[in-house]
Amino acid sequence: MVKEPGKSVTWKTQLPDQMRLLLEDRERFSIFLLSVFYAVGIVGFVAKIHPDFVMLTPFQLLLAFGLLLWTHPKWNLATIIFMILCFGMGFGAEVFGVQTGLLFGTYEYNAVLGYKLWDTPVMIGVNWILVAYSAGMLLNALRPDWHWLLKSVIAAALMVVLDFFIEPVAIAFGFWTWTETSVPPLQNYLGWFWVALPVMMLFFLLVKKQHNKVGTALFIIQFLFFFIIGRTI
Numbered sequence: 001m002v003k004e005p006g007k008s009v010t011w012k013t014q015l016p017d018q019m020r021l022l023l024e025d026r027e028r029f030s031i032f033l034l035s036v037f038y039a040v041g042i043v044g045f046v047a048k049i050h051p052d053f054v055m056l057t058p059f060q061l062l063l064a065f066g067l068l069l070w071t072h073p074k075w076n077l078a079t080i081i082f083m084i085l086c087f088g089m090g091f092g093a094e095v096f097g098v099q100t101g102l103l104f105g106t107y108e109y110n111a112v113l114g115y116k117l118w119d120t121p122v123m124i125g126v127n128w129i130l131v132a133y134s135a136g137m138l139l140n141a142l143r144p145d146w147h148w149l150l151k152s153v154i155a156a157a158l159m160v161v162l163d164f165f166i167e168p169v170a171i172a173f174g175f176w177t178w179t180e181t182s183v184p185p186l187q188n189y190l191g192w193f194w195v196a197l198p199v200m201m202l203f204f205l206l207v208k209k210q211h212n213k214v215g216t217a218l219f220i221i222q223f224l225f226f227f228i229i230g231r232t233i
Contacts, residue, residue, distance in 0.1 A: 026070060026071045027071050027212070027213045027214055030067040030070065030071050030214045031213065031214055031217045033063075033067065034063075034064060034067060034214070034217065034218060034221055035217075035221060037060055037063060038060075038221050038222075038224075038225045041060060041225060042225060042228055042229060044056075045169070045173065045229045046228075046229060046232045054112055054173045054174065054175075055111075055112060057112055057113060057175070058113055058114040058121075058123045061123055061126055061127055061130065062123075062126070064130055064218055065126050065129065065130060067214055068129075068130070068133060068134075068212065068214060068215060068218065071212055071213075071214040072210075072212055073210050073211065073212055074210055078206040078207065078208075079206065079207055079210075081206060082202055082203055082206040082207055083129060085199075085202055086128055086129045086132050086133075086199050086202065086203075087125040087126065087128065087129055088125070089128070089195065089198065089199055090124065090125050090127070090128025090129070090132070090195070090199065091120065091122070091124060091125030091128065093191075093195045094120045094124050094125075094128075095117075095118045095119075095120045097191065098118070098119050098120050099118065099119070103187075103191040103195070104184075104187060104188040104191040104192070105178065105180070105181070105184065105185040105187045105188050105191075106178065106179045106180045106181075107176050107177060107178045107179060107188075108176060108177055108179060109121050109124075109175070109176045110174045110175065110176060110177060111174075112173065112174055112175045113127075113175060128199070130218065130222075131159050131162060131163075131219075131222070132155075132159065132196065132199045132200060132203060133203070133212075133215050133218075134215045134216065134218040134219035134222070135155040135156075135158045135159050135162075135196075135200065135219055136151075136155055136200060136203040136204065136207060136215070137210075137211060137212050137213075137214075137215030137216045137218075137219070138155070138158065138215070138216045138219045138220075139151045139154060139155045139158075139204075140209055140210065140211045141211055141213075141216045144209050144211070148201070148204035148205060148208075149201070149204075151200070151204050152197060152200040152201040152203070152204055153197065153200075155196075155200040155203070155204075156193050156196035156197040156199075156200045157193065158219070159192065159193075159196040159200075160189050160192050160193050160196065162219070162222060162223055162226070163188075163189065163192050164189065165223065165226040165227050165230055166226050167183075167184045167188075168230050168233055169226050169229045169230050169233065171183075171184075172233045
């Protein structure tokens with residue numbers, strides 16, 4: 001490679017143009033990375049390449065969470081408050097649900113999602129942030145000017161739809177177990193909606209109309225991930 005006068009040669013300048021542009025665009029790079037990792041996840045789950053492959057799930061969730069944090073367009077106190085409240089409300093609802101069976105039905109978490117506190121994986125709080133944030137960003141992309149309350153209701157409903165496709169995959173691969181029924185009860189989806197609704201209200205009140213393409217892409221990628229794997233079960 002010939003060095004042009006006045007230009008320093010770095011590892012980035014030696015990459016092909018398309019790859020260099022991808023790395024310099026946080027959103028494009030993050031969407032590309034998520035697509036690759038979730039595609040690998042689909043192959044790993046469907047092909048059952050190793051019994052412990054499913055144990056990598058927490059790392060995939062943390063990767064997605066890190067990319068959302070990295071690409072969030074405008075960090076402020078309101079966004080941080082939303083993240084904290086979303087984690088607390090989601091994790092708290094799951095703890096209450098596991099301990100009492102009153103919110104979602106009677107279920108228990110297995111080892112797949114990692115370290116548990118009060119019989120509930122701490123990672124489930126992160127998952128609530130991922131699903132709520134991505135649903136909110138999807139609505140902000142599609143209908144930014146709709147009233148925040150209407151967007152909250154629709155986003156909460158989208159979260160329930162996503163959970164409908166998550167459930168069979170999660171059950172089949174041992175994420176959690178329903179102890180009194182072989183399938184999730186209707187109570188589970190109603191409980192999801194009533195927890196998701198105040199979470200989404202907080203999103204649109206605090207995060208407002210901000211848009212992160214990575215969040216939008218994550219919701220679509222997660223839907224495809226669970227839909228495709230679910231079709232093979």
